[in-house]
Amino acid sequence: MRKSMxxxxxxxxxxxxxxxxxxxASDAEASMLANTCNGCHGPDGSSxxxxxxxxxxMNKFYLVESMKxxxxxxxxxxxxxxxxxxxxxxxxxxxxxxxxxSKEFKRIAKQDTDSALAEKGKAFAKDLCESCHExxxxxxxxxxxxxxxxxxxxxxxxxxxxxxxxxxxxNPNMSDKEKRKKKRSIADLQEKGGVDAVLHFYASRx
Amino acid sequence: MTKMNRRNFLKTTGGxxxxxGATLAAPSLANAAAGGKVVVVGGGCAGATTARYLKIGNxxxxxxxxEPNATYHTCFMSNEVIGGARKLSQIEQTFDGxxxxxxxVVKDSVTGIDAAKKTVMTKGxxxxxxxxxxxxxxxxxxxxxxxxxxxxxxxxxxxxxxxxTQILRDQLEAMPDGGTVAIVAPPNPFRCPPGPYERxxxxxxxxxxNKPKSKVVVIDRKDKFSKMxxxxxxxxxxxxYETPKSFIEWRSAASTxxxxxxxAKDMTIETLxxxxxxxxxxxxxxxxxxxxxxxxxxLADSKxxxxxxxxxxESMVHKDVHVLGDASVASKMPKSGYSANSQGKVCAAAIVxxxxxxxxxxxxxxxxCYSIAGKDYGFSVAAVYRYDAAKKIIAGVKxxxxxxPADASAEMRRREVEFAYSWYDNICRDTWG
Numbered sequence: 001m002r003k004s005m006x007x008x009x010x011x012x013x014x015x016x017x018x019x020x021x022x023x024x025a026s027d028a029e030a031s032m033l034a035n036t037c038n039g040c041h042g043p044d045g046s047s048x049x050x051x052x053x054x055x056x057x058m059n060k061f062y063l064v065e066s067m068k069x070x071x072x073x074x075x076x077x078x079x080x081x082x083x084x085x086x087x088x089x090x091x092x093x094x095x096x097x098x099x100x101x102s103k104e105f106k107r108i109a110k111q112d113t114d115s116a117l118a119e120k121g122k123a124f125a126k127d128l129c130e131s132c133h134e135x136x137x138x139x140x141x142x143x144x145x146x147x148x149x150x151x152x153x154x155x156x157x158x159x160x161x162x163x164x165x166x167x168x169x170x171n172p173n174m175s176d177k178e179k180r181k182k183k184r185s186i187a188d189l190q191e192k193g194g195v196d197a198v199l200h201f202y203a204s205r206x
Numbered sequence: 207m208t209k210m211n212r213r214n215f216l217k218t219t220g221g222x223x224x225x226x227g228a229t230l231a232a233p234s235l236a237n238a239a240a241g242g243k244v245v246v247v248g249g250g251c252a253g254a255t256t257a258r259y260l261k262i263g264n265x266x267x268x269x270x271x272x273e274p275n276a277t278y279h280t281c282f283m284s285n286e287v288i289g290g291a292r293k294l295s296q297i298e299q300t301f302d303g304x305x306x307x308x309x310x311v312v313k314d315s316v317t318g319i320d321a322a323k324k325t326v327m328t329k330g331x332x333x334x335x336x337x338x339x340x341x342x343x344x345x346x347x348x349x350x351x352x353x354x355x356x357x358x359x360x361x362x363x364x365x366x367x368x369x370x371t372q373i374l375r376d377q378l379e380a381m382p383d384g385g386t387v388a389i390v391a392p393p394n395p396f397r398c399p400p401g402p403y404e405r406x407x408x409x410x411x412x413x414x415x416n417k418p419k420s421k422v423v424v425i426d427r428k429d430k431f432s433k434m435x436x437x438x439x440x441x442x443x444x445x446x447y448e449t450p451k452s453f454i455e456w457r458s459a460a461s462t463x464x465x466x467x468x469x470a471k472d473m474t475i476e477t478l479x480x481x482x483x484x485x486x487x488x489x490x491x492x493x494x495x496x497x498x499x500x501x502x503x504x505l506a507d508s509k510x511x512x513x514x515x516x517x518x519x520e521s522m523v524h525k526d527v528h529v530l531g532d533a534s535v536a537s538k539m540p541k542s543g544y545s546a547n548s549q550g551k552v553c554a555a556a557i558v559x560x561x562x563x564x565x566x567x568x569x570x571x572x573x574x575c576y577s578i579a580g581k582d583y584g585f586s587v588a589a590v591y592r593y594d595a596a597k598k599i600i601a602g603v604k605x606x607x608x609x610x611p612a613d614a615s616a617e618m619r620r621r622e623v624e625f626a627y628s629w630y631d632n633i634c635r636d637t638w639g
Contacts, residue, residue, distance in 0.1 A: 027568040028568040028569065028570045029555075029567050029568075032552075032555060032567060032569065036551070038632065038636040039544050039572070039574060039629065040625070040629050041632060042631075042635060042636065043632075048628075050627055050628055051621070077618075079610065079614075079621050079622050080574065080622075083588045083606060083608050084588050084590060086590075086605050087590025088590065152621075152624050159617075
């Protein structure tokens with residue numbers, strides 16, 4: 001009886017190996033591909049911080065665009081993501097993005113935010129950010145979620161928008177109108193001294 | 207056929223469990239019917255990740271994890287404890303998260319694995335039956351004949367985190383200014399290839415800020431090392447490396463001609479080129495092999511490491527026994543925490559499928575490894591891997607991965623430290639829940 005079980009398992013293993021040898025890389029299941037991201041981005045893509053962003057619950061298109069931008073290495077600077085994104089085919093990126101888009105954005109990191117600054121930021125956010133990042137940054141339909149995102153991550157990206165190394169002009173996924181709006185909003189925010197306040201507002205959302 | 211096997215399996219484990227005690231018999235009988243029984247040996251990064259992802263993959267699996275320590279101290283970030291930026295308690299992980307998921311955590315040492323009977327024996331006298339056994343014992347040491355280090359209390363290895371980490375930290379704090387610290391860096395292959403050099407960096411930082419007349423000397427058993435260009439670049443910009451005032455001196459194996467003796471009694475290291483030298487603190491990191499149980503269970507090869515099928519991590523020696531993490535030969539993945547975590551997910555997915563009689567899926571593996579060389583100065587190496595069936599290796603995807611560029615800006619190096627801390631918090635939750 002033990003022997004028959006052995007054969008059953010051996011057959012299973014053999015079947016598996018045949019699958020592997022003839023497989024293209026994109027044969028891996030979405031969870032198999034996506035789980036490799038959790039070590040840095042947190043279980044199911046929700047980050048415990050302090051800086052690595054939560055990728056769970058983002059809209060799939062945004063995740064695909066981000067990965068492709070990292071892969072191209074042109075308009076999205078990074079420390080490590082450009083090196084990692086190059087390891088995946090477009091089909092695999094699609095699967096990974098779909099996996100994380102289906103997960104809940106959990107606000108589990110303990111973030112050190114300033115409540116007075118966050119309150120000040122609420123008004124700036126309403127005026128300058130809300131038209132894209134709707135529902136106080138909780139909306140995920142068209143743009144990335146900002147509510148509850150990691151403060152250092154938000155700060156780094158605002159810095160990169162301001163310096164131009166994260167290029168709004170070269171973003172192939174934005175219309176000219178969107179580009180103008182985004183650049184104007186960021187410039188306004190800087191001029192009014194509201195950058196830090198806005199970042200604290202979004203990071204403090206529970 | 208499955209039914210008959212199941213019945214046979216129940217009989218076997220039931221008998222074994224009864225011999226071990228009624229408390230074990232009940233759960234193994236109850237859960238065995240739901241999908242199978244897996245015994246995981248070791249609660250480190252590889253073992254804990256496998257246990258957690260087995261439960262995620264099939265909550266009905268009966269998963270027992272046997273680990274001798276009540277908690278686990280991660281080797282990653284232990285260099286920050288040695289440098290003084292973290293307390294030992296900040297690298298301590300509990301098994302509560304695993305217990306909550308339904309993993310049975312048993313505090314005991316495994317003394318043997320009977321691959322024919324499919325049982326695991328412990329020091330505490332228990333016997334556990336399994337359908338699949340996962341062996342993740344980490345590393346063991348091959349202490350050199352010329353190294354008189356006793357029980358590693360006077361000359362710590364600090365290469366398994368915990369009390370050893372604290373001993374080294376305490377010795378650095380007790381050392382008077384003007385003292386010299388020696389790190390004996392191990393030959394390949396070993397756990398955490400950039401680890402000795404991150405340690406060198408963070409000890410240098412501690413000395414520079416607290417004991418500026420002191421220095422750290424690395425007596426290496428190799429002529430080159432992981433992230434060498436990035437480390438030496440950092441040492442030059444932070445610690446005066448290769449100047450008369452350097453806090454770091456690195457000696458290659460070729461330059462010393464090899465080590466002849468280490469004495470805990472005299473606190474000396476003798477090399478062919480340098481003769482006998484006295485040091486105030488000696489950190490001897492011995493050559494390594496798979497953890498002891500791998501050897502006892504006959505899973506290790508003549509070099510001391512365990513050959514495995516790189517898709518399932520099943521041992522090449524014993525059927526239904528999987529070996530992963532530092533103990534396995536998972537070339538070309540390095541022996542790192544992230545590798546162990548990544549392998550745990552691949553192994554868990556394979557076991558879930560095998561126990562369900564389904565084909566094993568295509569694996570995907572990643573390694574991401576950060577090093578902190580000093581304040582706001584971090585860098586990383588990353589790789590995305592596929593299984594190469596022709597070469598039977600876990601091959602890095604061409605054109606992807608690699609090191610932080612040597613010319614990365616100061617801002618990017620600062621961010622790498624932020625991401626190193628994020629890596630730590632997230633991988634620990636992904637591993638231990």
